Amino acid sequence: MALDSTIARVTDRIIARSEEARKGYLGRMAAAAAEGPRRAHLTCGNQAHAYAAMGDDKDSLVAERTPNIGIITAYNDMLSAHQPFETYPEKIRAAARAAGGTAQVAGGVPAMCDGVTQGQTGMELSLFSRDVIALAAGVGLSHNVFDAALYLGVCDKIVPGLIMAAATFGYIPGLFVPAGPMVSGLPNDEKARVRQEFAKGNIGREELMKAEMASYHGPGTCTFYGTANTNQMLMEFMGLHLPGASFVNPGTDLREALTTAATERALEITALGNDYTPVSDILDEKAFVNGLVGLMATGGSTNLVLHLPAMARAAGVILDLEDFSDISAVTPLMAKVYPNGLADVNHFHAAGGLQFMIGNLLEAGLLHDDVKTVAGSGLSHYAKDPKFTDGRVTYGDGPKETQNDKILRPAADPFAPQGGLVQLSGNLGRGVIKVSAVAPERHIIEAPVRIFHEQHDCKKAFQAGELTEDTIVVVRFQGPKSNGMPELHSLTPTLAVLQDRGLKVALVTDGRMSGASGKVPAAIHVAPEAADGGPIALLRDGDIVRLDATNGTLECLTDLSDRTPAVADLTGNGNGVGRELFEMFRQTVGPATTGAGVVL
Numbered sequence: 001m002a003l004d005s006t007i008a009r010v011t012d013r014i015i016a017r018s019e020e021a022r023k024g025y026l027g028r029m030a031a032a033a034a035e036g037p038r039r040a041h042l043t044c045g046n047q048a049h050a051y052a053a054m055g056d057d058k059d060s061l062v063a064e065r066t067p068n069i070g071i072i073t074a075y076n077d078m079l080s081a082h083q084p085f086e087t088y089p090e091k092i093r094a095a096a097r098a099a100g101g102t103a104q105v106a107g108g109v110p111a112m113c114d115g116v117t118q119g120q121t122g123m124e125l126s127l128f129s130r131d132v133i134a135l136a137a138g139v140g141l142s143h144n145v146f147d148a149a150l151y152l153g154v155c156d157k158i159v160p161g162l163i164m165a166a167a168t169f170g171y172i173p174g175l176f177v178p179a180g181p182m183v184s185g186l187p188n189d190e191k192a193r194v195r196q197e198f199a200k201g202n203i204g205r206e207e208l209m210k211a212e213m214a215s216y217h218g219p220g221t222c223t224f225y226g227t228a229n230t231n232q233m234l235m236e237f238m239g240l241h242l243p244g245a246s247f248v249n250p251g252t253d254l255r256e257a258l259t260t261a262a263t264e265r266a267l268e269i270t271a272l273g274n275d276y277t278p279v280s281d282i283l284d285e286k287a288f289v290n291g292l293v294g295l296m297a298t299g300g301s302t303n304l305v306l307h308l309p310a311m312a313r314a315a316g317v318i319l320d321l322e323d324f325s326d327i328s329a330v331t332p333l334m335a336k337v338y339p340n341g342l343a344d345v346n347h348f349h350a351a352g353g354l355q356f357m358i359g360n361l362l363e364a365g366l367l368h369d370d371v372k373t374v375a376g377s378g379l380s381h382y383a384k385d386p387k388f389t390d391g392r393v394t395y396g397d398g399p400k401e402t403q404n405d406k407i408l409r410p411a412a413d414p415f416a417p418q419g420g421l422v423q424l425s426g427n428l429g430r431g432v433i434k435v436s437a438v439a440p441e442r443h444i445i446e447a448p449v450r451i452f453h454e455q456h457d458c459k460k461a462f463q464a465g466e467l468t469e470d471t472i473v474v475v476r477f478q479g480p481k482s483n484g485m486p487e488l489h490s491l492t493p494t495l496a497v498l499q500d501r502g503l504k505v506a507l508v509t510d511g512r513m514s515g516a517s518g519k520v521p522a523a524i525h526v527a528p529e530a531a532d533g534g535p536i537a538l539l540r541d542g543d544i545v546r547l548d549a550t551n552g553t554l555e556c557l558t559d560l561s562d563r564t565p566a567v568a569d570l571t572g573n574g575n576g577v578g579r580e581l582f583e584m585f586r587q588t589v590g591p592a593t594t595g596a597g598v599v600l
Contacts, residue, residue: 001365006330007289010323011368014285018318022285025170025316029280032171037271039064039145050104050145057093057102061145067270069096069263070106070146072137072162074153079113081154081221081228084179084250088152088259092177095263103263106149107140109133111158114227114514115216119455119490121577124483126157127512128585130307131598133161134168134314141169147270148173150262154221156514159231160307163283164600166240167314170280173269175374176240177262178232180248180255182220184346188338191215192493192518196500199462199493220250223344225337226514230300234308236354236382237294238287239373240279243395244386247349254388261393265374277372283315286368290379292324293366296331296419297357297411299340299436302513302524303487305421310595321430321593325423325552331366332414333436336407339518340420340437343407351408355398359383364411424523424547426555428508428535430593431526433549437518442499443549445506445521446557447472448542453568455488462494470504472545476536477568478511479529480589480596484573484582487514495520506547508554510536510592523547523554525592530566532591537565 015022039047039061051061060066071092075085089105096103110129117123133153141149151162151174159176166174194211197203221228232246242262248255269277288308295304309319334357335341337348358379361367367379375381384395402408409415420436435443447470452458455475461467473495479485488511498505499520507513507522510529528534535556539545543558574583590597 001363003368004330004365006326007293007366010326011285011289014289014317014319014323017320018285018316021318022316026280029171029278033271033278037064037147039068042145047145050143054102054104057097060102065272067101067147067267067272068145069101069103069266070141070149071103072106072109072140072149072151072165074109074111074133074158074162076111078116079111079155080182080216080219081179082111083219085152088177091256091259092150092263095260096267099264099267101267106143106146107136109136109153109158109161111153111155114156114487115222118487121579123486124573125578125582126487127306127480127485127596128582128598130157130161130310131585133158134164134599137162137165138168141165146172147272148266150174150266151176154178154228154231156227156231156303159235160311163311164314166279167283167311170283170315171278173266173277173374174240174279175242175262175266176235177259178235178241178245180220180250181223181229181345182218183249184223184344185217186211186214187342188215188224188344189342195493196497199497221345223346224339225298225300225345227301227303229345230295230298230304233294233298233300233354234291234304237358238291239282239371239375239379239382241374242386243375243382243384244355247345247353249346254386254393257388257391257393258386269374275376277374280315281372282374283317284371285317286371288312288317288319289327290367290371292327293331293361296328296421297333297361298335298337299333299420302421302432302434305432305525306512306592306596310597310600313595313597313600321423321432324421324432328419328421331419332411333416333419334360334409334411334414336415341407347404347407351404352399352402355383355385356402356408359398359400360410366411422549422552424549424552424554426553427560428545428554428556429526429528431523431554433521433523433547435521435549438521438549439519442521444547445472445504446544446546447504447506449474449508449539449545451476451539451541453477455491458491459494462498467498471498472506472508472547474536474539475507475509475511476530477570478509479527479531479592481529481586482531482568482570482573484586485512485592485596487512489514492518492520508536508545508547510534521547521549526554527592529592530568531570533565535560538563
């Protein structure tokens with residue numbers, strides 16, 4: 001089918017907007033690629049240092065005839081999603097050796113668990129960790145002895161940071177290697193119910209702890225469709241995973257075989273192989289449009305509205321909020337995965353998963369097929385299903401029909417005709433709202449505001465019985481300049497309880513929610529932020545605000561003229577739990593509308 005006219009128009013707009021930046025980027029990548037294999041330019045002393053600990057692989061490295069893979073790993077055993085990576089380097093080295101290549105761990109990058117830091121001070125470093133990850137990966141790859149890279153990362157800021165590094169080193173090929181989701185535990189809707197009962201004071205901490213431990217119970221990615229699993233979806237829609245790699249559970253034969261296959265493919269697409277495919281050729285404007293379509297079709301994480309512009313800029317591609325909104329308007333919502341539905345990602349994968357979605361969206365003319373990927377030319381590779389056959393990965397046709405239409409539907413019969421994201425603009429600035437889980441009757445909320453400068457103060461007001469009327473809760477001074485833009489996910493149970501009591505409730509904030517934002521309408525990432533002179537700082541308790549996701553507006557209906565902006569005491573944001581180290585980040589970070597970037 002011909003490409004949808006809106007997808008074509010948005011793509012052309014991005015290409016035109018990015019022309020100068022993309023031309024400069026590709027020029028730098030071409031110049032670096034023309035130098036040939038990196039090791040050829042090192043002195044004997046340089047190389048001796050690089051190979052000193054490589055044992056039997058030394059001869060192959062010195063000969064310079066076989067490709068050398070650099071492994072960038074986000075392994076730690078605090079993140080369940082990253083714990084399986086502990087054994088990956090040895091597996092990759094063995095697979096590379098068997099295929100006639102070599103592999104070395106080039107470096108590690110930090111990987112913090114947002115589940116541990118939700119509602120805690122450490123969350124104020126979370127968004128900034130993305131740029132730290134990009135920097136750390138850049139240090140690892142700067143040794144300049146690698147012909148390709150394998151990136152081991154899954155979760156929230158890790159994949160975006162690694163993409164920023166992979167694009168910066170885009171003259172070499174790169175594959176992203178996932179670890180897969182943990183097997184299903186306590187159903188996500190039951191977990192949410194228990195959290196709300198705790199917020200009401202109906203149950204104690206012991207019962208809450210029991211439910212949480214039953215939800216997050218083993219190795220692998222958390223099974224709800226938050227930022228981590230949205231990242232995995234993007235890597236397939238953008239052609240940087242092997243097809244079908246995202247949602248295969250850890251410790252299975254297919255999972256192990258996919259890691260081996262990724263290593264073999266990395267060797268094949270180096271400049272020393274027969275199918276040279278550098279990252280710079282993959283991460284073009286069409287790849288990012290495909291990623292945006294995937295985000296909308298799956299109802300993915302709002303965090304990617306921050307990350308995708310930063311990722312794209314690293315490759316010379318300039319995205320704007322209007323691109324998200326316009327693509328959302330023509331992309332059908334095909335999946336219902338928690339918090340947009342009751343299913344988890346294992347159920348989604350079993351229903352046909354990404355392979356069904358990509359094949360169906362290609363047939364509907366909503367994706368670019370004429371792209372380069374690590375699997376070869378054409379996104380149609382990603383409509384193929386991986387199988388474990390005789391100890392190896394083989395591919396066959398992916399599913400043409402959904403296996404469960406309560407979880408996954410075709411583009412012609414979706415859960416909703418439009419994707420889950422709407423741009424908001426008005427006299428309070430620009431922001432976004434995710435509406436894929438919000439009931440239609442809650443898409444427009446007009447109510448007096450209640451102002452808070454800390455999410456904990458909002459929860460205290462709720463516990464004190466102060467929130468008894470229709471209310472738009474405004475939590476400001478939560479943007480990147482204020483305190484690093486922590487997620488305000490811990491507000492979700494509180495606001496959900498108020499909504500369940502029959503109140504009209506919404507959230508307006510210059511901060512973030514997360515991939516777990518759900519049924520309560522939330523205008524997030526409002527920019528300019530309060531600490532940067534944004535009009536959100538003019539609001540006072542009782543002002544009337546109208547959040548209209550149907551028409552894409554965010555307006556204060558009370559006259560704000562002659563107001564003096566509120567000022568918050570932000571001095572405490574620079575001290576404790578490592579925040580002292582990030583003062584320069586807070587001073588130089590960009591606005592949420594361009595990705596809240598520091599290094600790019």
